[in-house]
Amino acid sequence: MVKPPQLKVPQAxxxxxxxxxxxxxxxxxxxxxxxxxxxxxxxxxxxxxxxxAPARAVVAVGQRVKKGQVLAQATDFISASIHAPTSxxxxxxxxxxxxxxxxxxxxxIILDADGRDEAIEPMTPWPxxxxxxxxxxxxxxxxxxxxxxxxxxxxxxAKLATGSAASVHTxxxxxxxxEPYITCxxxxxxxxxxxxxxxxxxxxxxxxxxxxLIGIEDNKPEAIATLAEASRADARFETIAVPTRYPAGGxxxxxxxxxxxxxxxxxxxxxxxxxxxxxxxVAAIYRAVVLGEPMIDRIVTVTGAGIVQPDNFRVPLxxxxxxxxxxxxxxxxxxxxxxxxxxxxxxxxxxxxxxxxKATNCLLALRPQxxxxxxxxxxxxxxxxxxxxxxxxxxxxxxxxxxxxxxFDRTVEYHLFDCIECGVCSAVxxxxxxxxxxxxxxxxxxxxxxxxxxxASLARTRFEFRNERLERIKTEREAALNKKRQNLATNTAAxxxxxxxxxxxxxxxxxxxxxxxxxxxxxxxxGLDTAALVITDSAVAAARARAKARRAQLDADRAVQAHxxxxxxxxxxxEEPAKAQxxxxxxxxx
Amino acid sequence: MMTAILxxxxxxxxxxxxxxxxxxxxxxxxxxxxEKIDALLPQTQCGQCGFPGCKPYAAAIAExxxxxxxxxxxxxxxxxxxxDLLGVEPKPLNADNGxxxxxxxxxxxxxxxxxxxxxxxxxxxxxxxxGAAKQMHTVIAAECTGCExxxxxxxxxxxxxxxxxxxxxxxxxxxxxxxxxLLAPPLATPTPTVVDQPANAKLDELTRERIVTHG
Numbered sequence: 001m002v003k004p005p006q007l008k009v010p011q012a013x014x015x016x017x018x019x020x021x022x023x024x025x026x027x028x029x030x031x032x033x034x035x036x037x038x039x040x041x042x043x044x045x046x047x048x049x050x051x052x053a054p055a056r057a058v059v060a061v062g063q064r065v066k067k068g069q070v071l072a073q074a075t076d077f078i079s080a081s082i083h084a085p086t087s088x089x090x091x092x093x094x095x096x097x098x099x100x101x102x103x104x105x106x107x108x109i110i111l112d113a114d115g116r117d118e119a120i121e122p123m124t125p126w127p128x129x130x131x132x133x134x135x136x137x138x139x140x141x142x143x144x145x146x147x148x149x150x151x152x153x154x155x156x157x158a159k160l161a162t163g164s165a166a167s168v169h170t171x172x173x174x175x176x177x178x179e180p181y182i183t184c185x186x187x188x189x190x191x192x193x194x195x196x197x198x199x200x201x202x203x204x205x206x207x208x209x210x211x212x213l214i215g216i217e218d219n220k221p222e223a224i225a226t227l228a229e230a231s232r233a234d235a236r237f238e239t240i241a242v243p244t245r246y247p248a249g250g251x252x253x254x255x256x257x258x259x260x261x262x263x264x265x266x267x268x269x270x271x272x273x274x275x276x277x278x279x280x281x282v283a284a285i286y287r288a289v290v291l292g293e294p295m296i297d298r299i300v301t302v303t304g305a306g307i308v309q310p311d312n313f314r315v316p317l318x319x320x321x322x323x324x325x326x327x328x329x330x331x332x333x334x335x336x337x338x339x340x341x342x343x344x345x346x347x348x349x350x351x352x353x354x355x356x357x358k359a360t361n362c363l364l365a366l367r368p369q370x371x372x373x374x375x376x377x378x379x380x381x382x383x384x385x386x387x388x389x390x391x392x393x394x395x396x397x398x399x400x401x402x403x404x405x406x407x408f409d410r411t412v413e414y415h416l417f418d419c420i421e422c423g424v425c426s427a428v429x430x431x432x433x434x435x436x437x438x439x440x441x442x443x444x445x446x447x448x449x450x451x452x453x454x455x456a457s458l459a460r461t462r463f464e465f466r467n468e469r470l471e472r473i474k475t476e477r478e479a480a481l482n483k484k485r486q487n488l489a490t491n492t493a494a495x496x497x498x499x500x501x502x503x504x505x506x507x508x509x510x511x512x513x514x515x516x517x518x519x520x521x522x523x524x525x526x527g528l529d530t531a532a533l534v535i536t537d538s539a540v541a542a543a544r545a546r547a548k549a550r551r552a553q554l555d556a557d558r559a560v561q562a563h564x565x566x567x568x569x570x571x572x573x574x575e576e577p578a579k580a581q582x583x584x585x586x587x588x589x590x
Numbered sequence: 591m592m593t594a595i596l597x598x599x600x601x602x603x604x605x606x607x608x609x610x611x612x613x614x615x616x617x618x619x620x621x622x623x624x625e626k627i628d629a630l631l632p633q634t635q636c637g638q639c640g641f642p643g644c645k646p647y648a649a650a651i652a653e654x655x656x657x658x659x660x661x662x663x664x665x666x667x668x669x670x671x672x673x674d675l676l677g678v679e680p681k682p683l684n685a686d687n688g689x690x691x692x693x694x695x696x697x698x699x700x701x702x703x704x705x706x707x708x709x710x711x712x713x714x715x716x717x718x719x720x721g722a723a724k725q726m727h728t729v730i731a732a733e734c735t736g737c738e739x740x741x742x743x744x745x746x747x748x749x750x751x752x753x754x755x756x757x758x759x760x761x762x763x764x765x766x767x768x769x770x771x772l773l774a775p776p777l778a779t780p781t782p783t784v785v786d787q788p789a790n791a792k793l794d795e796l797t798r799e800r801i802v803t804h805g
Contacts, residue, residue: 049760052725098758100758101761101763102758102761102763104757104758104761105758106757106758245718425662436765437763437766440763441763441764441765441766442763443763444761444762444763445762448760448762451760452632455633455735456631456632456633457633458733459634459635459716459733459735460628460633460644462716462717462718462733463633463635463643463644463645463715463716464645464715465717466715466716467643522784
């Protein structure tokens with residue numbers, strides 16, 4: 001291997017609180033170049049492989065798709081589209097196991113490859129991206145389904161949109177790759193520095209930023225040298241070697257190390273004019289903008305002593321993890337644990353029949369003898385080693401006590417949600433307490449409580465609205481009834497007034513319904529203008545007569561109809577035995 | 591003497607007026623305590639407490655007409671919260687009202703059996719059932735509280751209560767055990783390649799060092 005020219009690269013002048021230096025374990029893959037995977041027969045693309053709303057499938061089962069075609073569209077501002085990794089036929093859109101700490105499944109598009117790997121017409125390449133407005137470029141990133149590849153898989157278009165509103169002056173490229181075992185960013189920086197620098201230039205153009213700091217841990221001298229060389233021509237770029245200390249690749253930690261800006265709790269880096277992106281993300285931005293390619297693959301490190309030939313691969317999204325392991329030579333006998341992500345922040349998979357998603361940066365297979373013994377947790381002795389090591393400046397033991405006691409409101413007071421789950425506290429704990437497990441438990445409990453709360457308030461609103469509606473209907477009905485009664489009363493009063501002088505008998509009221517039953521009028525009262533009332537009465541009588549006539553007519557019609565029906569029935573009855581004989585099996589099921 | 595009386599009377603009048611205005615100005619609709627209680631109730635609107643909904647039950651507790659242990663959907667958690675709010679001792683759930691539910695449920699209509707009688711629609715306290723006379727009905731799952739009030743009126747018994755499906759959004763990490771228990775079972779390696787030596791002997795040495803694996 002040709003040694004890259006040695007350039008003088010500045011060391012980071014600042015530092016972050018806490019952190020540890022776990023064994024790096026990167027030697028087995030750091031010198032393994034990125035390889036392409038052969039075409040697999042089947043790809044599984046979960047609709048929700050990013051932060052935010054799940055994408056909505058826009059293809060139908062049985063539909064033929066080409067490589068790069070949109071399979072699922074982003075549904076929200078914070079959402080990302082999903083594209084076909086190769087050409088083939090959509091065989092199903094169904095629930096499929098996904099990489100998840102709980103081993104759960106989710107809706108996924110199943111693509112059966114046809115082996116031709118035909119690509120769809122790419123989006124218009126924009127080699128001169130400076131001719132495009134930031135809004136157009138953001139639209140392109142959204143179209144291409146670009147998400148942050150550093151681990152959070154946050155849709156990049158949304159991140160840049162919030163950033164552009166906050167006048168960012170410095171772009172920070174995160175090439176720290178601080179977690180043990182993982183070398184995918186290292187390989188990318190060494191093999192494709194041009195893509196990274198160009199991608200960063202696109203982001204600088206989009207944000208109107210004037211400076212780009214590339215932070216790389218000093219255990220990757222080749223990557224530092226390569227990127228420093230690739231960006232030498234552009235005065236806006238500065239490559240900085242960051243001391244190797246986990247978790248230097250955390251966003252807030254890297255910002256602190258490079259700029260000494262401490263982003264406070266509840267604030268975003270963009271509010272301080274800083275935007276932090278992973279090197280793999282900006283390389284994907286370059287490919288989306290300059291080449292017009294959507295995000296259909298990512299680099300994955302397959303490593304650990306449980307893998308026959310640890311390696312780095314460019315893996316099409318949706319490839320089964322079992323296929324990737326097979327490409328790396330398969331498992332070493334005795335391997336009993338497969339972790340997605342690194343040993344610090346990753347989680348153990350329940351099975352390997354799950355797809356590689358946008359968040360899959362590393363697959364780590366281990367045998368029992370490759371891991372440290374996991375002794376039973378002892379009681380917390382309040383040594384506060386965790387607090388000294390916490391890179392987020394929290395009090396992990398306080399959080400632990402409150403999470404253990406399920407006093408979740410207190411964990412929030414102790415800033416549980418600032419915990420980045422880096423695992424440093426668990427690593428340094430002399431009592432071997434699974435501290436991060438407690439924080440994850442507390443976080444999901446709090447989220448569940450929040451969901452219950454919002455569901456309860458929805459139910460309350462709907463219940464109250466329903467009651468209001470029922471009340472309204474009741475009042476309206478009563479008002480209508482009252483009006484009717486009033487009209488009747490007025491009529492009755494008038495008739496009484498008309499009849500009374502003549503000494504005629506007065507009609508009676510049916511108390512239950514307030515219906516007036518008038519007696520026959522004997523003689524019109526003198527001196528009272530009752531003409532209208534008389535007309536009303538005769539009109540009523542006429543209407544009744546009409547109704548009676550209609551009823552009689554109807555009855556007569558019905559009688560005729562019934563007679564006809566009887567005749568038809570009789571006819572059918574004579575036909576029936578014949579039919580029954582013709583189809584005995586149908587009428588007499590055995 | 592007279593001055594003192596006048597001053598006192600004047601002050602009394604002034605403050606009385608002030609209080610009167612304040613009472614008008616800061617007038618609160620409804621009973622604030624009942625609202626606080628209502629906020630703690632699960633809003634299932636199931637009526638198992640003996641009142642037609644959570645709000646009437648909250649009002650009854652506030653007026654001392656009902657006890658705090660009559661809400662089966664809320665269970666012990668709600669009783670504890672109510673006890674904390676009202677400053678009384680928590681007590682076990684009143685068995686007369688029903689038993690506490692452990693898993694959230696949602697109603698599902700067997701659409702092939704439904705005859706479209708609208709009886710369940712009238713029974714639903716939160717308007718979570720959609721349909722019309724002689725048309726198929728269906729439950730809006732996101733708005734169903736699992737109160738079971740629609741089950742009894744159904745003449746064809748086509749409504750079932752099923753546990754709410756837990757998707758990835760609803761996933762909750764379990765309470766950590768005293769023994770560290772992995773969420774994932776040991777990975778079954780279906781076709782273990784017969785290689786006992788790792789590719790890199792140096793790696794073997796390195797991986798023996800302490801690493802921490804979560805998950």
